Amino acid sequence: MGDVGEYDSTMGDVAIRAEHLSREFHGVRAVDDLSFEVPVGIVFGFLGPNGSGKTTTIRLLLGLLEPSVGEAAVLGHDVRREAEAIRLRAGALLEYPGLYDRLTAEANLDFYGRIWHMPANDRRTRIRALLTQFGLWERRDERIGGWSRGMRQKLGIARALMHRPALVFLDEPTAGLDPIAAAALVEDLEALVAGEGVTIFLTTHNLHEAEKLCRRVGVIRSGHLLAVGTTEDLVRSTSGSRVEVIGRGFCERTLHLLEARPEVAGLGLRNGSLWIDLRDDAAVAPLVSLMVGAGVAIEEVRRERASLEEAFISLMEREV
């Protein structure tokens, strides 16, 4: 596991701490030696392809499965010994919304409110607030069997939030949604984190969504955690640094001079502008001085930033 960004201990309490967490099924390790921390009050994105161990990790963290090896504490509770205490304070939208088709939207939420012993008045208020927030209040009396996947998914998230959990696990909440519904859901989640201060542990395939929502991410493949840190850390660590220089007068001599510099990993001309790949995130200023001295008329210098998607693909292509 490569921790690309040091966890800042001043970020506050830790919602999840996993140490060498592993789970074996019939001799195969579905999750292998995961170590990471999720600070309180952020959206943590857990990224990985199908079958990489994301759902198993959530099951381990909820105490639904016992780890074969390793430890984990969720909201300060040990996953082996205090699973009920974890589930008391956590909410979860797992692979499916977990809703009862024969019941109305309101009855579904009411059932989960009763599970957490919410008083009747509080349940009514909370149901109204959540259904309004997700644009479902007008349809509260409908049985949800005929609802679209997007509406059910929204109701599933409302269900997971019903008892005001400190931590919510969302397993691919936008999977199967059309882009508009997915974007709306992401906005709803942003509003929730801002408004309620919950910690969200989110697994997703959608890297644009992760980039928009998540303060920190972990990347898992075949049960191994490849990287964990902020999205910026991840992008920086995997994509290096590319600089684009827009200007005139890039002659052969200037290019040779730049190539000779130790911090330059590669360069080339593209549509009249010069791109330079820097080693170890090196400074650009000395190169700019060199080019100006060589007679290049520079109009603009900008660092190109790879997307999280490019960083993710780069990680996926690496050997475990």
Add this chain to the structure above:
Amino acid sequence: MIADIWTVTTKEWREYVILRGSARGGLLGLLVFAGFIGVVMPVELGASWVDTPIAIVSAFWLPLVLVLSVIGDSFAGERERHTLETLLATRLPDRAILLGKMAAAVGYGWALTLIATLLGLLAVNLVHGHGRLLLFRPLAGLGIAEVSLLGAALTAGAGGLVSLRSATVREAQQRLSIAVMGVFFGLLIGLQAMPRAWLNRLGEAILGAGEGPLLLVVGLLLGLVDVALLVALAIRFRRARLILD
């Protein structure tokens, strides 16, 4: 714990009722069913409905039928509709989920049987009373309450075990149908294979035992089986196991 069991039980009841259409239609349908079953046979039998053990026998098989119609759905249905894992991810203790579901099935079968029996009593009085009040003897009334409760628990326990091990409701119902037929034909073949002398002795023993001791023995036997099934369910009902099934 009681509150948790009640939460699960009431959710199950709501689903049973809506299983038959709308909530109001579902309730009406159940009452019509209870009325039909409860009224037709008693009216046909007249005063002997309250004088002979027929009502007790009826109070044993009716909850079997009623519980069988819903118990397959208890765990297999949740699994099939992908709600089981979400339920297991809540704060509910294992025992609350298990006992809540069992209580829902038993309560459903028992309550409808008692309603059907009371409707039958009402019908018999209206049709055959002729000014007299026809009532069960106290021991017979107790027997009806006893066998219907224990019979419902027996079916819920056995059905719950089958449902826990089934992937779909259809699979659970098929297995339950096979099990019921197996028990029925097993008893039939067993009784036919029994030597005539033994059969006579058994009949004499039952008739000669008297209503009270007989109900006590039946109650004890059914109660023991019910407890054994509940223990088996509690052993089988493990979160991690259900998640992986």
